[in-house]
Amino acid sequence: MENQQIKQAGLKVTAPRVKILGILEHSGKRHLSAEDVYKELLSQDEEIGLATVYRVLTQFEGAGLVCRRHFEGGQSVFELNSGSHHDHLVCIKCGKIVEFVDSLIEDRQIAIAAEHGFRIEDHSLVVYGLCAGCQNAR
Amino acid sequence: MENQQIKQAGLKVTAPRVKILGILEHSGKRHLSAEDVYKELLSQDEEIGLATVYRVLTQFEGAGLVCRRHFEGGQSVFELNSGSHHDHLVCIKCGKIVEFVDSLIEDRQIAIAAEHGFRIEDHSLVVYGLCAGCQNAR
DNA sequence: GGGGAAACTGAAAATCTTTCGCATCTTGCT
DNA sequence: AGCAAGATGCGAAAGATTTTCAGTTTCCCC
Numbered sequence: 001m002e003n004q005q006i007k008q009a010g011l012k013v014t015a016p017r018v019k020i021l022g023i024l025e026h027s028g029k030r031h032l033s034a035e036d037v038y039k040e041l042l043s044q045d046e047e048i049g050l051a052t053v054y055r056v057l058t059q060f061e062g063a064g065l066v067c068r069r070h071f072e073g074g075q076s077v078f079e080l081n082s083g084s085h086h087d088h089l090v091c092i093k094c095g096k097i098v099e100f101v102d103s104l105i106e107d108r109q110i111a112i113a114a115e116h117g118f119r120i121e122d123h124s125l126v127v128y129g130l131c132a133g134c135q136n137a138r
Numbered sequence: 139m140e141n142q143q144i145k146q147a148g149l150k151v152t153a154p155r156v157k158i159l160g161i162l163e164h165s166g167k168r169h170l171s172a173e174d175v176y177k178e179l180l181s182q183d184e185e186i187g188l189a190t191v192y193r194v195l196t197q198f199e200g201a202g203l204v205c206r207r208h209f210e211g212g213q214s215v216f217e218l219n220s221g222s223h224h225d226h227l228v229c230i231k232c233g234k235i236v237e238f239v240d241s242l243i244e245d246r247q248i249a250i251a252a253e254h255g256f257r258i259e260d261h262s263l264v265v266y267g268l269c270a271g272c273q274n275a276r
Numbered sequence: 277g278g279g280g281a282a283a284c285t286g287a288a289a290a291t292c293t294t295t296c297g298c299a300t301c302t303t304g305c306t
Numbered sequence: 307a308g309c310a311a312g313a314t315g316c317g318a319a320a321g322a323t324t325t326t327c328a329g330t331t332t333c334c335c336c
Contacts, residue, residue: 070208089250091256098256105246108240109265113267116227117269117273118227118265120266121267122267123267124263124266127247127261127262128258128259129259130259132254132255132256
């Protein structure tokens with residue numbers, strides 16, 4: 001259960017952390033902004049401040065439990081770290097997010113970085129477009 | 139000259155716009171934050187407010203003259219739209235930015251988007267790492 | 277070449293997201 | 307239970323960007 005993951009991350013098991021991890025695991029969406037998490041907590045009548053949400057999410061990120069993504073639009077979104085890296089397809093109209101992995105692209109990135117003398121630490125590929133539903137909707 | 143580009147964008151030709159476009163074209167760097175542009179204006183003794191810099195850059199973006207990029211680190215950077223799309227390699231230590239284009243990756247993106255029913259509008263691929271210089275520096 | 281409406285601008289105030297400061301609680305260990 | 311380290315909540319602060327508003331400028335037409 002959640003407590004183990006938190007403990008293994010070297011963090012104390014506290015109510016806010018357990019709640020937040022629970023929300024990340026059981027909310028319908030895989031990608032939540034800090035604000036989303038906060039609203040969800042409020043709707044559950046939890047007395048947890050927004051500052052704590054940010055702090056906890058940042059700690060979880062440091063511990064490798066979640067990943068922080070900076071899509072367009074100002075705020076960051078967090079998602080549970082599912083182990084494998086993946087990229088995103090984001091619908092600019094409805095916000096729908098599809099994850100994908102493509103080893104061909106990954107390989108090319110490595111090759112390109114090498115050509116320029118870079119050692120890759122991380123990367124972010126986001127494709128913005130209209131999903132099938134939104135293309136028809138207009 | 140700059141005036142034509144501004145006029146063609148449907149914007150009035152004003153001193154701030156001409157100056158800012160000039161800076162984007164003639165400053166050494168291709169990637170400038172609003173703050174960078176503002177500082178450059180100050181160093182030229184121009185009486186142009188930061189708000190105007192943001193307004194102008196946003197208008198230029200809407201007109202397709204420049205592209206706005208959201209790299210990690212809070213602030214956006216703007217670059218002249220050179221016509222062709224390209225991706226970026228960013229050094230997380232010194233901030234060095236290298237542009238690249240890879241048709242293999244572009245093609246895969248299109249194929250992947252199609253598989254998911256998306257129509258691509260835009261995309262952003264940023265690879266973060268350490269450039270050759272920074273790898274040695276430690 | 278002047279008049280005026282629409283567009284533009286600077287400065288300050290307002291927003292928005294995220295982080296910090298600090299006094300007060302909790303957790304984990306003894 | 308008892309304590310020190312670590313957490314939390316709240317309000318304030320910070321940083322980036324946007325808006326407001328009143329005064330200015332540009333552009334088009336006569």
